[in-house]
Amino acid sequence: MAAMTGVEIPVGEAIDSKAFIPVLSGNMSFQTRNNMVHQSSGGMYAITSGAWKYIDGLGSGGFTFPAMLTPEDNGPQGQLYQIKEDPLESENLSSGFPEKINSMKQLLEDIKNSEE
Numbered sequence: 001m002a003a004m005t006g007v008e009i010p011v012g013e014a015i016d017s018k019a020f021i022p023v024l025s026g027n028m029s030f031q032t033r034n035n036m037v038h039q040s041s042g043g044m045y046a047i048t049s050g051a052w053k054y055i056d057g058l059g060s061g062g063f064t065f066p067a068m069l070t071p072e073d074n075g076p077q078g079q080l081y082q083i084k085e086d087p088l089e090s091e092n093l094s095s096g097f098p099e100k101i102n103s104m105k106q107l108l109e110d111i112k113n114s115e116e
C-alpha cells in the first residue's frame with residue numbers, strides 16, 4: 001500500500017513487506033517469500049516458515065500475561081511451535097529442536113537485516 005500511495009517507509013520498518021503492485025499489474029512472475037515475520041505490540045519478533053513458528057523471546061510479547069519473561073540460565077531463550085499440529089501454541093518445542101531454533105533465528109535475522 002505504501003508504494004501505491006507514495007508513502008516512504010522508515011528504515012527498519014515493515015521488514016518483511018514487499019510491494020505487490022506487480023501482481024496488481026498482471027505480472028505473475030512476482031516473487032514472494034515462503035515465510036512471514038511478525039512483531040508484537042511489545043516489540044517481540046517472530047517468524048513463521050512452513051509448519052514452524054519461532055518467537056524470539058519468552059512470554060506473549062503483548063497484552064496477555066505474561067507479556068515478557070526473562071530467560072533462565074540454560075533454559076529456553078525463545079519459543080518454537082509446529083503450528084499445523086499445535087495452532088494454539090501450547091507446547092514450546094524449543095528444547096527438542098536446537099537446529100530448527102538456530103535456522104529459524106538466522107532466517108529472522110537475515111530478513112531483519114535485508115534491505116529488500
